[in-house]
Amino acid sequence: MPAKTVPPGLFALFMAFARMSLAGFGGVLVFARRAIVDDHRWMTADEFNETFALCHFLPGPNIVNLSMVFGSRLRGLAGGVAAFAGLLVPPTLIMTALAVLYAHFGELEVLRRTLAGVSCAAVGLLIAVVFRMMMPLLKRADAIALVLMAAVFVAIGVLRLPLQAVLLVAIPASIAVTVALRRKVAA
Structure with missing residues (x-):
């Protein structure tokens, strides 16, 4: 059972997933877990792990599946759409603008090195969330x-x-x- 008994509204779902997607360079899972489990307490750590495990078996990107499953669980189809839109709309707009800039400045060496550094940070975030998701298993031994x-x-x-x-x-x-x-x- 989630700690909060009143599920978030559609706008709150949209904004929570928008914040996750805007914070998640290289992956949103770290921020999704933190927001859903730690910050908002909409799910327990075990519920999050079980829901995320389910999302692995659905076709498509796991975090997109998580947004739909999680939003639908709390607010039905409208909740799923709100979480999904929050996850995808802001980064899509940003990536479109960045693609235009990259088309003009992509050959700059400083830009290539910056992107290489961002990819290393993304790997570190992924490793951190894997260990964090393992903690309930380790605590239960x-x-x-x-x-x-x-x-x-x-x-x-x-x-x-x-x-x-x-x-x-x-x-x-x-x-x-x-x-x-x-x-x-x-x-």
């Missing part, structure tokens, strides 16, 4: 979840196995483990 997560990482990141094949094994394994643990707790 959920060894099985950590082993499954590590196995998926090794399969995809190290062994370079196809994502679809790994998911065909990992999803049923995760569901089976979760069902077994819930039955054990209920008994």
